[in-house]
Amino acid sequence: MTEHSYNFAYLDEQTKRMIRRAILKGVAVPGYQVPFASREMPMPYGWGTGGVQVTAACLTPDDTLKVIDQGADDTTNAVSIRKFFQRTAGVAVTEATTEASIIQTRHRIPETALSAGQILVYQVPIPEPLRFLEPRETETRKMHELEEYGLMHVKLYEDIARHGTIATAYAYPVKVEGRYVMDPSPIPKFDNPKLSNSPALQLFGAGREQRIYAVPPFTTVVSLDFDDHPFQPTKAPHDCDLCGASESYLDEVITDDQGGRMFVCSDTDFCQTRRASGHIGALGVPVSEGDAA
Amino acid sequence: MYVAVKGGEKAIDNAHAWLAEERRGDVTVAELSLPQIREQLALAVNRVMAEGSLYDPDLAALAIKQARGDLIEAIFLIRAYRTTLPRLGASCPVDTARMAVVRRISATFKDLPGGQVLGPTFDYTHRLLDFKLAAEGEVPAAAMAPTDLADVPHVTEFLNRDGMIEVEPGGNATPPDLTREPMELPASRALRLQAIARGDEGFILSMAYSTQRGYGRTHAFVGELRIGTVAVEMDIPELGFAVEIGEMELTECETVNQFKGSKTEPPQFTRGYGLVFGQTERKAIAMSLVDRALRWAELGEDFTGAPAQDEEFVLMHADNVQATGFLEHIKLPHYVDFQSELELVRRLRSEALAAQEAAE
Numbered sequence: 001m002t003e004h005s006y007n008f009a010y011l012d013e014q015t016k017r018m019i020r021r022a023i024l025k026g027v028a029v030p031g032y033q034v035p036f037a038s039r040e041m042p043m044p045y046g047w048g049t050g051g052v053q054v055t056a057a058c059l060t061p062d063d064t065l066k067v068i069d070q071g072a073d074d075t076t077n078a079v080s081i082r083k084f085f086q087r088t089a090g091v092a093v094t095e096a097t098t099e100a101s102i103i104q105t106r107h108r109i110p111e112t113a114l115s116a117g118q119i120l121v122y123q124v125p126i127p128e129p130l131r132f133l134e135p136r137e138t139e140t141r142k143m144h145e146l147e148e149y150g151l152m153h154v155k156l157y158e159d160i161a162r163h164g165t166i167a168t169a170y171a172y173p174v175k176v177e178g179r180y181v182m183d184p185s186p187i188p189k190f191d192n193p194k195l196s197n198s199p200a201l202q203l204f205g206a207g208r209e210q211r212i213y214a215v216p217p218f219t220t221v222v223s224l225d226f227d228d229h230p231f232q233p234t235k236a237p238h239d240c241d242l243c244g245a246s247e248s249y250l251d252e253v254i255t256d257d258q259g260g261r262m263f264v265c266s267d268t269d270f271c272q273t274r275r276a277s278g279h280i281g282a283l284g285v286p287v288s289e290g291d292a293a
Numbered sequence: 294m295y296v297a298v299k300g301g302e303k304a305i306d307n308a309h310a311w312l313a314e315e316r317r318g319d320v321t322v323a324e325l326s327l328p329q330i331r332e333q334l335a336l337a338v339n340r341v342m343a344e345g346s347l348y349d350p351d352l353a354a355l356a357i358k359q360a361r362g363d364l365i366e367a368i369f370l371i372r373a374y375r376t377t378l379p380r381l382g383a384s385c386p387v388d389t390a391r392m393a394v395v396r397r398i399s400a401t402f403k404d405l406p407g408g409q410v411l412g413p414t415f416d417y418t419h420r421l422l423d424f425k426l427a428a429e430g431e432v433p434a435a436a437m438a439p440t441d442l443a444d445v446p447h448v449t450e451f452l453n454r455d456g457m458i459e460v461e462p463g464g465n466a467t468p469p470d471l472t473r474e475p476m477e478l479p480a481s482r483a484l485r486l487q488a489i490a491r492g493d494e495g496f497i498l499s500m501a502y503s504t505q506r507g508y509g510r511t512h513a514f515v516g517e518l519r520i521g522t523v524a525v526e527m528d529i530p531e532l533g534f535a536v537e538i539g540e541m542e543l544t545e546c547e548t549v550n551q552f553k554g555s556k557t558e559p560p561q562f563t564r565g566y567g568l569v570f571g572q573t574e575r576k577a578i579a580m581s582l583v584d585r586a587l588r589w590a591e592l593g594e595d596f597t598g599a600p601a602q603d604e605e606f607v608l609m610h611a612d613n614v615q616a617t618g619f620l621e622h623i624k625l626p627h628y629v630d631f632q633s634e635l636e637l638v639r640r641l642r643s644e645a646l647a648a649q650e651a652a653e
Contacts, residue, residue: 006377035475040372045615046622070629077625079301107629125619136605138478163641169633188633208615210475234636251628252635266629 009056009089015039019057019212023203026214031176032144033127033211041207048081048106049207051123055104058119058203059085064092066100071108071249071266078106095269107170109191111248111270114200116217122185124206127213129173129183149181152224160229169234175222176215189223190233190249196221238263243274244281316361330354333430339542339571340364344613345371346472346491348541348570365493369614376472383467385535387523389545389568391444394521396572399448401514401549407445412520413572448517449547449564458549458562478605482588485608489583490569492611494576500601501582509586509599513565516549520572544569546577550585552592563592583607 007013022036041049059065065085069078073095081104082093094100097112104121114120126132130140133151143149152173159167166172172189176182184195185204195202195215202215215221225231236250241262248270250263262283265271280286317324331338331354341353345368353371360366396412399405411417452458468483476484489497504511522542526535546567554560565585567577586601600606610616 010377012377012379035477037472037474039472040369040376040614042373044369044621045618046620047618047625049618070626074301075626076301076305079305083302083305106625107627125622137609138605164644165641167637167641169637170630186627186630188629190633208619234633234640236632236636249629250632252632266632 006088008061009059009085009091010042011039011053011056015053016057019053022212023054023057023214026203026212027201027216029180030215030219031180031182031213033206033213035210036212038207038210043080043084045208046125047077048104048123050205050209050212051104051106051121051207052081052084052205053207054121054203054205054212055085055102056089058102058121059089059091061089061091063101064094064099066094066097066103066269067105068103068108068110068267068269069106070251071110072268074268096273097267097269107186107188108249108266109187109194111245111265111267112273113194114198116199118200120198120200120202122187122202122204124183124185124204124209124211126171127183127204127206127209127211129171129181144180147179149175152181156224156226160226166225166229166231172231173224175224177219177221181224182213182215182221184221188235188249189231190235192221192223192231193233236263239281240265240271240274241281241283243271243279243284245271245274245279316359325358327351327354327358330357336572337362337364337367339573340494340576341367341371343570343573343576344368344491344493345375347371347375365613365617369617372614380473382527384538385526385528387525387541387543389519389523389543390447390450392519392521392523392543392545394445394519396520397445397517398519399515399517401516402448402451405448405451407443414574445519447547449549452516452549452562456561459552459564461564476608478608480604480608482584482591485587485604486566486568486580486584488608488611489567489580493613493616494573494579496611496613496616497579497583498575500586500607501579503599504582504586504601509589509597509602511548511565511582511585512551513548513582513585514550515578516547516564518544518546518574518578520544520574542571544571544573544577546574546581548578548581548585558593563588 019036022034025034026032038050038053041052043049043052055065065082066073067078067082069075072078085091086093097103097110100118102119102121103110104123106123109120128137128140130143130152133155134140134143143151156166159165168189170188171183171186172192174182174184174192174195184192197218197220199217201217204213223231236252238250239246240248240250242264245265248265248267251266253262253264254260255262275284331350334357337357338350338353341356341364342348342350345353352374353367356367356370357364359370394410396414397407397410399409449458453460468487469481471484471487476488480488503509520542522540524537525539525541527538528535548565550563550565552561552563563585565581567580567584569577569580583601586599587604587607589596589602596602
């Protein structure tokens with residue numbers, strides 16, 4: 001049910017060309033924020049307009065698209081964006097990480113390792129990792145030019161001095177291929193190791209801030225740290241209560257007003273796949289019964 | 294027992310259906326037509342056209358209806374539509390000296406060629422609720438003056454004859470288009486004016502107001518404010534001359550600002566400029582004040598740290614579609630980030646409590 005009054009994937013071809021140029025430049029200079037003439041999209045800024053534009057520029061009719069928000073396929077904004085591309089591009093969609101050729105994500109990297117040929121598109125609110133240290137774009141661009149990242153290290157050091165640890169839990173800054181300090185978008189730092197040496201192409205789109213950047217396949221991405229305070233990915237110290245996974249990132253769900261809570265995989269496809277193959281967590285039920293309920 | 298948060302798709306569909314119903318309101322009340330909005334809520338239509346950067350009163354009226362009167366939402370609808378439109382070409386610069394004015398006032402000269410024309414203004418109305426309008430809105434026809442077809446020259450041109458005001462040299466350079474190129478800072482004046490012209494009226498108003506209260510004071514006089522219709526012409530390459538393709542209503546404001554002079558320049562007046570679609574007086578005046586405040590560097594004035602002097606601050610925060618989107622996006626799910634903060638704070642607390650206990 002493609003809307004024929006709009007071009008394939010909504011954007012006109014000239015705009016897509018402009019975005020593809022920015023993407024190519026981003027791939028050529030990993031971690032560098034490429035300015036691009038972001039368009040007004042039919043969803044608000046902050047809802048993933050950057051990611052949507054990058055996805056629109058990458059989509060071909062043969063692609064299979066997966067959209068996740070907070071790791072889940074069925075959160076409202078993921079549903080909305082997936083519907084948008086079904087409507088304007090008529091592409092196949094999937095919830096299975098392994099079947100998707102393009103995955104648009106907000107705040108997570110899928111648990112299942114990505115493979116060559118896949119594109120992971122991140123929605124980015126504030127692309128500038130130095131923004132909260134220096135509010136001026138004219139200054140931060142100069143800092144990147146001069147590779148002047150002392151301010152960031154001072155900030156991390158002050159964290160350690162004050163809290164005994166680096167007090168950044170998400171959007172944890174990374175250095176790409178030894179050159180640019182990059183904001184990995186607000187993914188939990190648990191996901192940071194997955195950024196490095198991924199066989200997939202990782203693209204980052206910030207619509208409101210008009211920036212695109214990229215981590216090409218097999219690029220080294222290092223989370224900033226100190227020798228005596230090495231980077232540590234963290235998650236809730238539990239297993240998933242539905243599928244029993246111990247290695248996945250967990251959401252905490254409040255179950256009653258008596259302090260009851262449970263922990264479940266934030267990656268719904270990962271959790272579902274495990275449950276379908278017979279894994280059962282502490283509070284889980286076999287999949288067939290769960291579906292019937 | 295945990296119930297998976299499924300059903301996002303159905304929830305969205307239902308929310309949309311409910312919204313449509315709410316938009317229509319009580320069905321026993323007659324539905325608003327677009328011509329009603331266009332004709333009777335014309336100033337709302339003007340604002341939506343100005344900040345939506347698209348001159349089309351009918352579409353603006355539709356957007357206002359669809360947005361239930363939320364003008365920022367309506368502006369957003371217009372912007373999202375505008376961005377899909379192909380660019381057929383660029384018009385010639387409009388000549389506001391040849392504007393058919395409905396309103397033209399100068400605060401700097403009591404009388405001047407072309408005259409003072411009050412036009413349809415709220416300025417001298419008493420703001421008393423007119424309860425007659427609650428019953429019926431029929432009004433007697435206003436008196437008509439004979440039409441004067443002569444051009445109305447700009448006030449600043451009179452000042453210019455004596456070299457009393459800075460000269461703004463014309464140029465043939467194509468101005469940048471911030472809807473087609475990413476904004477680069479520092480910006481040219483043309484780009485700044487473009488950004489302010491589509492910036493949020495409230496934001497620009499407050500910025501201008503702050504200059505009047507001393508945060509980047511520019512001593513502005515309204516040299517001239519004019520509202521009226523101008524012809525829009527376009528060069529047709531096959532014809533070799535410009536053809537009128539339509540007309541549009543504009544509001545133009547030129548301020549005359551004090552300038553003490555510098556080492557190289559004798560004292561002289563300087564200009565601030567505002568030009569906005571439709572009858573949008575408040576915006577045009579505010580725009581000209583903010584424009585002038587942003588010109589401190591080129592005029593060799595001091596940067597006093599005032600927000601209205603700070604180009605990056607003004608230009609990066611003037612767009613209400615960007616601002617409202619980013620502001621409201623914090624209501625989207627942030628479970629994952631919050632979870633990571635939760636873990637961090639728990640760990641920091643347990644370490645702090647352990648240290649406290651050890652100390653005791």
